[in-house]
Amino acid sequence: MWGRGGFSESNFEGGGGGFLHDTSGGGHGFGSQAQDTKRSGSRSQSMMSVTVHQLVNADQDGDGFTINGKEVHQVTLIGRIVSVEESSTNIMYKIWDKTAEPLNIRKWIEVDDGSLEGDKRSECREGVMVRVTGHLRSFQGQRSMIAFGIAPVTDFNEITYHLMDVVYTHLAITKGVGGQSKSLATGLVNTEASHSHMGLSSTQNEIYEWILHCPEEAGISMEELSSKARAKSLTTHQVRQVIEFLSNEGHIYSTIDDDHFKATDG
Template sequence: MWNQGGYQDQGQGGFSSPGGFGTPQGTQGDRKSRNRAQNVLPCTTAEILSATQNDDKFYSGEIELSQITIVGLIIAVKESPTRIDYEVDDMTGPPLEVKQFVDNDESVPEPERIAALRENTYVRVYGTVRSFGGKRNVTAFKMVPVMDMNEVTYHMLEVTHSHLALSKHAASGMSSGAPMNSSTMGDNIYNNQDSGMISGLNQVQNQVHSIIQSNVTEEGASIENVCKQLRGVPERSVREAIEFLSSEGHIYSTIDEDHYKATDS
């Protein structure tokens, strides 16, 4: 089960802004108190395109769009030696530009180059929201082709569920006078509060994620280091856990396929 903290609005069902929380008419001081969500948030392209911008940060209502995931159809591809530009359409609004930075110059061996995904391919994108030249886009740190079309429907349900969950939490926090805290918000809704484990992950997967998440170096945690810290757990089990966490968007590779960082670290 893919269960990162998140929220959304598809521009229907009575929500006050397309693709996200209704934007409040607050002061600058109010804006400074907005919360940054700690996990990868399921979003729609409409939510990203309609998000409000404050300096280099983007907000849907009171929640900062830091690391997000979208699912949509690639309708255009433009390649260069250092970057692949995509237009991704999820049918909730205009297509969204997705930029994937690569190192595909002539000095890089052909097998090591990142191949562009083709047009008319459904894809799940993990990345961060950016603005360049006044145009909103997502800088991708991972792109995965959708192999099962049920994932498209599942993503939209995921977006709706997370939006409703965070809206309910925010309303209860406001009624009690308690301040909203994005870190505890993610824990209360999506994590096991007693153990700190992420719901939907088994024990080994949670242990591996915890070790990778605690690593603060630029290159991230190496598989060798994770294995050393999990004595008694077979290396094969560690690698299977890493493969699962990577495919689900909890972690991503850095300098090579043996080093990983957590997406919510």
């Protein structure tokens, strides 16, 4: 699917298309580096699966963006790194997904980044396929992203899953596709296999599954997660460590407050 041609722009003409999981949540500004890197704020918004083409064609109103009339908050995309420029404070990636020209994506380097984060940065080099989560911004007419998560794609089933998600959500917005169609579409991919790409430990994967399969609109609460964890001889502290990891990686996000979570693929 990424070998020859990839996604064609003609597949998503007319306002640039649109791919949205959830229309709830407020906007997020880009007035300062502190805002861009504030993870608690980042996790509180809804998540869109998109292509670069959708981002560069999104409608803009002030600091906010819409795709097919739906507000754009957090976004996630998959593409190949074509260039990397690193400074003492940030890394600028150019990422290409074959739907438009490469997009500039900036990832700030935080002073408290540990060795794990450093190892991850070293893996994100030219030619590597990565998943990026972050916020869309515009400066002097040029679209870019501020990333709060970027990680190599280790299982190429993730690309298929992402593109199916993009197609489904586009149809859900423009054609009014319902829940049964979503089940049929997502059923084409083995869900368990699609999660294994994330390279999670068994504990991380188990907690992620609890979050993913929670039917509540507001997501699963920290209290419920802790209760489930106690049955597995896990402490609340261990659960919070996993939650922070999953949030920073863009696998989950907080909803009504900092103690309720949903999976971005849910």
